[in-house]
Amino acid sequence: MRLKDKYWLLTLAIFAAFVLTGIAGYFVTFYLASNNLKRQAILNVEKYVEVVAVSTGSVSKKEELKAVLEKSPLISHVTFSPPKKLSSYQITKTLIFPDGSLNVTINLDKDRIEKSASSIAQKVSLSILAVLLFIQLFIAIFLKKLYLNPLNRIRKDVDLIQSGELKKIPEKGEDEFGRIRKSINQMIDSIKERDERAELISNFIQLLTVGKGFNGEFVELMRKALKITETDGVLIGILSDEELFNVKVITPDNHFSLKKKRGELVGIEPYILELNREIETSKESLFSEAERELGIRYVFGMPLNVLSQNLGYVIFFRKKKQPLSEEVKDFVKNIAKSIGISVKIKNLITELEDKLKREKRFTQSVIKSFIRGIEVRDSYTRGHSERVAYYSKRIAQELGLPKSKISKVYMAALLHDIGKIGIPDSILLKPAKLTEEEYEIIKIHPLLSYEILKSLELSEISFEGIKYHHERWNGSGYPEGLKGRDIPLEARIIAVADTFDAMTSDRIYRKKMDRKEALKEIRSLAGKLFDPEVVEAAVPILLNELPPDGEREKSLNEEIVLEIEKRRLDYFLRDHLTGAFNRSALEYALSLSKEKGGEVRGFSIDIVKLREINIEKGWKEGDRILQTFVKLLKERVTPLAIVRYSGDNFAFFVPADMEKEEIKRKIEEIEKEMGVKLELRELQNLEDVERLKSELTQLELIHPHSSQL
Amino acid sequence: MKKLLYFLLSLSIFTVFSCNQSKVDVITSEKFLLSPIRAAEFFSFYSKRGLNVCVDAVDSPKKLIRFLNFSTYNVVLTDKKTADFITSNLNSWVKLCKIARWRGDFYYLLVRNSLLKEQKLVIAFLKGWNFGVDCLKDPAVVRVLEERDGIFLPKNVKFFSCKGW
Numbered sequence: 001m002r003l004k005d006k007y008w009l010l011t012l013a014i015f016a017a018f019v020l021t022g023i024a025g026y027f028v029t030f031y032l033a034s035n036n037l038k039r040q041a042i043l044n045v046e047k048y049v050e051v052v053a054v055s056t057g058s059v060s061k062k063e064e065l066k067a068v069l070e071k072s073p074l075i076s077h078v079t080f081s082p083p084k085k086l087s088s089y090q091i092t093k094t095l096i097f098p099d100g101s102l103n104v105t106i107n108l109d110k111d112r113i114e115k116s117a118s119s120i121a122q123k124v125s126l127s128i129l130a131v132l133l134f135i136q137l138f139i140a141i142f143l144k145k146l147y148l149n150p151l152n153r154i155r156k157d158v159d160l161i162q163s164g165e166l167k168k169i170p171e172k173g174e175d176e177f178g179r180i181r182k183s184i185n186q187m188i189d190s191i192k193e194r195d196e197r198a199e200l201i202s203n204f205i206q207l208l209t210v211g212k213g214f215n216g217e218f219v220e221l222m223r224k225a226l227k228i229t230e231t232d233g234v235l236i237g238i239l240s241d242e243e244l245f246n247v248k249v250i251t252p253d254n255h256f257s258l259k260k261k262r263g264e265l266v267g268i269e270p271y272i273l274e275l276n277r278e279i280e281t282s283k284e285s286l287f288s289e290a291e292r293e294l295g296i297r298y299v300f301g302m303p304l305n306v307l308s309q310n311l312g313y314v315i316f317f318r319k320k321k322q323p324l325s326e327e328v329k330d331f332v333k334n335i336a337k338s339i340g341i342s343v344k345i346k347n348l349i350t351e352l353e354d355k356l357k358r359e360k361r362f363t364q365s366v367i368k369s370f371i372r373g374i375e376v377r378d379s380y381t382r383g384h385s386e387r388v389a390y391y392s393k394r395i396a397q398e399l400g401l402p403k404s405k406i407s408k409v410y411m412a413a414l415l416h417d418i419g420k421i422g423i424p425d426s427i428l429l430k431p432a433k434l435t436e437e438e439y440e441i442i443k444i445h446p447l448l449s450y451e452i453l454k455s456l457e458l459s460e461i462s463f464e465g466i467k468y469h470h471e472r473w474n475g476s477g478y479p480e481g482l483k484g485r486d487i488p489l490e491a492r493i494i495a496v497a498d499t500f501d502a503m504t505s506d507r508i509y510r511k512k513m514d515r516k517e518a519l520k521e522i523r524s525l526a527g528k529l530f531d532p533e534v535v536e537a538a539v540p541i542l543l544n545e546l547p548p549d550g551e552r553e554k555s556l557n558e559e560i561v562l563e564i565e566k567r568r569l570d571y572f573l574r575d576h577l578t579g580a581f582n583r584s585a586l587e588y589a590l591s592l593s594k595e596k597g598g599e600v601r602g603f604s605i606d607i608v609k610l611r612e613i614n615i616e617k618g619w620k621e622g623d624r625i626l627q628t629f630v631k632l633l634k635e636r637v638t639p640l641a642i643v644r645y646s647g648d649n650f651a652f653f654v655p656a657d658m659e660k661e662e663i664k665r666k667i668e669e670i671e672k673e674m675g676v677k678l679e680l681r682e683l684q685n686l687e688d689v690e691r692l693k694s695e696l697t698q699l700e701l702i703h704p705h706s707s708q709l
Numbered sequence: 710m711k712k713l714l715y716f717l718l719s720l721s722i723f724t725v726f727s728c729n730q731s732k733v734d735v736i737t738s739e740k741f742l743l744s745p746i747r748a749a750e751f752f753s754f755y756s757k758r759g760l761n762v763c764v765d766a767v768d769s770p771k772k773l774i775r776f777l778n779f780s781t782y783n784v785v786l787t788d789k790k791t792a793d794f795i796t797s798n799l800n801s802w803v804k805l806c807k808i809a810r811w812r813g814d815f816y817y818l819l820v821r822n823s824l825l826k827e828q829k830l831v832i833a834f835l836k837g838w839n840f841g842v843d844c845l846k847d848p849a850v851v852r853v854l855e856e857r858d859g860i861f862l863p864k865n866v867k868f869f870s871c872k873g874w
């Protein structure tokens with residue numbers, strides 16, 4: 001029950017009006033009747049007096065007159081003198097007779113008159129009230145039956161509609177309530193029809209925007225639209241590229257698709273495209289033969305224009321010439337708009353998806369190019385980033401990290417060494433152990449990686465993983481010396497994968513370790529350098545899984561890379577004049593020799609008085625002597641490696657089984673052939689590179705003449 | 710039954726209150742004095758003007774005087790002597806005009822003061838009188854009155870239009 005409803009107000013007002021009318025009716029009637037009866041009584045007395053006077057007929061009979069008058073129940077007494085003051089219950093009258101006139105004052109019985117009047121008035125009032133109540137009751141029943149009840153029923157029906165139950169209400173009678181009910185039902189029909197239309201359009205949009213296109217669901221929806229619009233079919237042409245239209249023909253019992261070139265369109269279709277506006281026509285001359293065969297007699301079509309771009313056309317047709325109503329036309333236009341917008345959205349989504357894919361590919365290729373960049377610089381780390389990325393990803397998966405985090409770890413691992421771009425080649429490519437100062441420079445590469453990448457705003461990368469991948473569990477790492485769980489998990493994962501791959505990869509100054517051996521060492525370092533949990537998760541992966549080759553081979557030409565590596569190695573490790581290893585490559589040369597020949601013996605050899613030759617005959621001659629010397633040494637002695645240790649000092653290594661005498665003989669042959677003096681000494685400290693370096697330095701210092709002369 | 714009576718009484722009260730018709734009650738001691746009024750009535754002079762004229766005739770001036778105690782009468786047609794008696798004893802009556810002469814006696818029209826307050830009513834009534842007087846000049850009218858109403862005009866009676874006395 002809604003107290004705000006006018007129905008209740010009306011009911012209450014009617015009830016109140018009836019009660020008030022009854023009460024007012026009673027009192028007003030009582031008042032009027034009472035007064036009237038009093039007046040009537042007085043008038044009656046007057047008439048009585050007149051009658052008595054006429055019948056008496058003489059002044060002389062005034063006592064008789066008095067007696068007769070006083071017999072009246074309404075008269076208390078009669079006098080023949082005028083009253084001092086006339087009250088409302090006194091009548092004074094001058095009577096005329098043939099023998100003169102007579103003044104009479106009649107005093108009325110006030111109590112009797114009032115009592116009598118009041119009694120009758122009460123009865124009259126009650127009668128009036130009863131009649132009034134009867135009439136009111138009749139009116140109330142009348143009002144209730146004719147107005148309030150139908151109003152209440154409509155009110156309840158409207159309440160039901162308001163509560164969401166949109167169903168028709170019963171139609172009764174032809175009166176205004178019947179008409180209201182009819183109107184409400186018409187409104188419900190209209191709302192339902194509109195809902196149906198809106199739902200249909202919404203379904204169109206939904207269907208087309210999810211990219212399902214003109215499938216079976218679309219055909220069913222379009223058939224509903226045909227039913228609502230009372231049309232016999234629809235032609236939908238969507239421009240797939242500049243010249244090709246995908247044409248869909250849908251009728252209530254058939255549908256088929258065609259592909260038509262723009263030039264092949266005939267009839268109403270090219271007409272609409274040409275005019276580029278709505279067309280409504282039943283001119284048969286505008287229809288093609290095929291359209292006439294379809295039975296088309298009337299069309300309402302429009303181009304699909306969205307944002308000033310034509311995407312095709314939609315044509316609804318009828319097999320009779322009866323035109324569509326304006327309302328149906330609006331509906332059809334909305335369908336066409338929804339198709340147009342949906343096609344546009346679909347096109348935009350497709351374009352966007354393509355663009356995103358291209359951008360993703362571009363980003364990946366940029367990232368890979370970064371990796372290739374560092375790998376090309378440091379050939380010994382080729383494939384390292386991808387392997388570390390693979391191991392890191394697998395460890396992250398084993399640890400049960402969410403997909404997004406795994407992806408970030410993978411990307412961070414791929415790019416973790418990108419900062420090495422900023423490390424000088426002399427350090428990065430140094431074919432020997434680094435000095436403390438050099439190592440300090442190497443330590444900045446995680447920060448460099450972080451600084452290079454952070455500006456790229458790549459949300460798919462764990463920057464912390466990159467920045468802290470050289471931090472160690474016990475705080476001995478760099479750049480910040482973080483400890484334990486203060487080190488981000490991504491960095492702890494990459495640290496294990498990075499170390500394992502470094503250990504199991506060749507380096508210029510050492511051979512790779514066996515996987516099991518490397519893993520053993522890593523396990524021994526768990527809780528010291530590495531997170532034990534990460535190590536535990538990594539063990540089965542590092543032991544059993546090999547990273548796929550990936551796309552490295554596809555993107556890099558192996559021969560070119562090898563050539564580049566060779567040339568760069570030569571540039572850094574070899575003496576450009578003679579082609580022998582330079583001083584920096586001593587360790588590498590010794591290692592290489594040992595690798596080739598197992599046990600080796602080493603010799604130093606000086607070209608005596610080379611400086612004098614340079615002064616006397618020029619640098620060119622000196623250079624030629626040096627080149628010829630190395631060439632002859634290679635040919636005659638065939639050493640495992642030759643190192644130009646200083647200007648005229650060389651060291652070379654031969655297999656241990658080569659006799660010293662034989663070597664001496666061959667050197668003498670070279671002396672003779674070149675016409676220079678050579679000093680040969682066997683080296684003693686081949687087991688320790690540092691000591692070997694000292695020995696060579698000492699030899700250089702002992703025979704300064706040899707280098708200076 | 711009682712209830713029905715109360716209902717009818719209430720209804721009559723309502724009717725009395727709602728109904729207010731103009732009425733002139735005339736009394737005379739000489740029946741022929743009513744002739745002009747009857748003649749005017751014959752031509753529906755009063756009914757056309759919504760005027761209800763009731764006439765009574767008594768057979769002597771004494772009776773007339775006695776009947777004047779009925780307040781219902783507001784017009785009297787009588788001889789000079791009676792008229793003077795009335796006006797001298799009752800100041801509620803006014804001698805308005807001379808209306809006839811017969812056998813050397815003059816007859817007058819008296820009006821109750823209360824009627825004089827209703828000027829239009831008095832004028833209409835007097836116009837009717839004057840119209841009746843004119844009508845009586847037509848012997849056909851006189852004959853009709855005699856045959857229909859039984860009013861016989863005495864010989865040598867002369868009616869006057871009411872123009873004062």
